[in-house]
Amino acid sequence: MSKQNLTDYKDTLFRVITFGAAMVVLVVIVGIFVSLVEQSLPAIRKFGFFHFITTPIWDPVHEVFGAASSLYGTIVTTVLAMAIAIPVSIGIAIFMTELCPNFLKGAMGTAIELLAAIPSIIYGMWGLFTLAPIMGNTVEPFLQHTIGKIPYLGSLFSGTPLGIDILTASTVLSIMIIPFMASIARDTFMLTPQVLRESAYGIGATRWEVIRNVVLPYSKGGVFGGMVIAMGRALGETMAVAFVLGNKHQIAHSLLDASATITVTLANEFTEADSNMYMASLFYLALILFVMSFLTLAAAKFILKERSAP
Amino acid sequence: MNILTKRKIQNKMALSLSVLAAAIGLFWLFFILWDIFRHGMSFITMDLFTKDPMPPGFKGGGLRNAFVGQMLITLVAMVIGIPFGILGGTFLSEYGRHSRLGRFISTLSDIMVSVPSIVIGTFVYAIMVRPIGHFNGWAGGVALAIIMIPVVIRTTEDMMSLVPWSLREAAFALGAPYYKVITQVVYRGAATGIFTGILLSIARVAGETAPLLFTSFNNSFFTTNLNESTPSLTVTIFQYAMGPYDDWHGMAWAAALVITVAILLVTVAGRLLIKWRYRN
Numbered sequence: 001m002s003k004q005n006l007t008d009y010k011d012t013l014f015r016v017i018t019f020g021a022a023m024v025v026l027v028v029i030v031g032i033f034v035s036l037v038e039q040s041l042p043a044i045r046k047f048g049f050f051h052f053i054t055t056p057i058w059d060p061v062h063e064v065f066g067a068a069s070s071l072y073g074t075i076v077t078t079v080l081a082m083a084i085a086i087p088v089s090i091g092i093a094i095f096m097t098e099l100c101p102n103f104l105k106g107a108m109g110t111a112i113e114l115l116a117a118i119p120s121i122i123y124g125m126w127g128l129f130t131l132a133p134i135m136g137n138t139v140e141p142f143l144q145h146t147i148g149k150i151p152y153l154g155s156l157f158s159g160t161p162l163g164i165d166i167l168t169a170s171t172v173l174s175i176m177i178i179p180f181m182a183s184i185a186r187d188t189f190m191l192t193p194q195v196l197r198e199s200a201y202g203i204g205a206t207r208w209e210v211i212r213n214v215v216l217p218y219s220k221g222g223v224f225g226g227m228v229i230a231m232g233r234a235l236g237e238t239m240a241v242a243f244v245l246g247n248k249h250q251i252a253h254s255l256l257d258a259s260a261t262i263t264v265t266l267a268n269e270f271t272e273a274d275s276n277m278y279m280a281s282l283f284y285l286a287l288i289l290f291v292m293s294f295l296t297l298a299a300a301k302f303i304l305k306e307r308s309a310p
Numbered sequence: 311m312n313i314l315t316k317r318k319i320q321n322k323m324a325l326s327l328s329v330l331a332a333a334i335g336l337f338w339l340f341f342i343l344w345d346i347f348r349h350g351m352s353f354i355t356m357d358l359f360t361k362d363p364m365p366p367g368f369k370g371g372g373l374r375n376a377f378v379g380q381m382l383i384t385l386v387a388m389v390i391g392i393p394f395g396i397l398g399g400t401f402l403s404e405y406g407r408h409s410r411l412g413r414f415i416s417t418l419s420d421i422m423v424s425v426p427s428i429v430i431g432t433f434v435y436a437i438m439v440r441p442i443g444h445f446n447g448w449a450g451g452v453a454l455a456i457i458m459i460p461v462v463i464r465t466t467e468d469m470m471s472l473v474p475w476s477l478r479e480a481a482f483a484l485g486a487p488y489y490k491v492i493t494q495v496v497y498r499g500a501a502t503g504i505f506t507g508i509l510l511s512i513a514r515v516a517g518e519t520a521p522l523l524f525t526s527f528n529n530s531f532f533t534t535n536l537n538e539s540t541p542s543l544t545v546t547i548f549q550y551a552m553g554p555y556d557d558w559h560g561m562a563w564a565a566a567l568v569i570t571v572a573i574l575l576v577t578v579a580g581r582l583l584i585k586w587r588y589r590n
Binding site: 007008010011015017019021025026028029032036087088089090091092096098099110114115118122124125128130175206209211229232235236237239266271286 | 317318320321325327328329332334335336338339341342345346393394395396397398400401402404405406412415418419420421422424425426427428429431432433435437440456459460463487488489492513517518519520523524527544547548551559562563566569570573574577578581
């Protein structure tokens, strides 16, 4: 073989190897989908789709399974966590881009990154041992005595405050996604051209007016995309909620009730499933979670791409 | 009220709220860290690292088995995840740069980074535990590798794209084939960045619990045989914290302290490295 041919051969080889490595991502995603569908087939056949997601019964003894209670828990904790996290993380991002003195910027950025790096199991354990007693003894009774007295709204805070409930789980979840959302919001705020800000200041706008009328409108697409990614993460978060949600399959009307999410159900019951139908139903839950979070994340990517396109 | 005063008051209120939000963020960080130190410190002893767990009810013992198991599982994940990640990232930033497939895989990797890790656990259970019939450490390593690959792919791609195109052209002009340009010019230029990406991906998987629950499971005995269920720090924390014994809780706090400090140190080191490399 001539030298030139050998070189071509090596280059092609390297190209094929790197191509193969990149394809692993695609293979894994397709693999996850196919194997989850395959494993959950018995449950899909028996319960169907709409019947499965609307049945609020999860009864391993009689082998009657429905995803409604887990889905409900997943959606309620996620929505509540987002409601707490969105204002706080936008506030943090505003502070970091518009208010923070320069010498503090680095430290503040590091602090947020550290908060993001703490593993979710640590959040969960801390939630169980520290936050749950505080919530059960102080915060929840307080809420019952104030908001709990208001008609209709009060029913959200009815029941015995134990600390192992939807409210505590959502709080832990929100602490987990705050750093993630804050850093995305900060990055998009920083993309606002300085000229735009200065021209607003030039006509006498206050700092808040510049933020509200220039920075926020300019970066709303990016911030929104970031929120949707955070939501995708919150949907699939396991350990942070597994400790403090109680794993009780019920559609709870009060935020002070225990509940279960898809992830918590999987974490607690997967190794205990003793029948084929039980196992298949758990795989079915995993499949629903996978499709839900995949679509959410893909939508977020799409939003962010639309925005960055000129 | 004068409109100017009104605007000024609005401004003050909005800005105070944003300072408050920042304070809340910092408050959680310090609260959590302080709590882990406060509870974990007293349980950090030599025994923790050198002894295996005692049966429930007996005093003493340590978590040597979990430390070793965690290292083995992470090592398996690194051996699989790092080469695939770097090579895949190379394809995305070089050969597949302008191809549609390349863009598509890059987007997919971004999505994969945030896919629920517990789903990856169920997937690996289906392909590596159910067919064999018992939990095993290899499955845990593979589950962590699946989480690691997209992280390394994306950072490698980004870091390699930062290497100026003119450097590659200079090497092409000397007659170098593309693979030589990549291995001898681009990799060298992006080395620090890629290394940091690997560090951060290790920090990421070291704290993962959910994907290990049904793959490597747990084991209260010391083992280096990855064919059987293998203990890990994170699953041990889960089991101990949920358990009824006070010394289990203490051990869980100690393990939490060790793992948090290790992960935060690696994260800070990674950030400093990036800052130092790209300071200009």
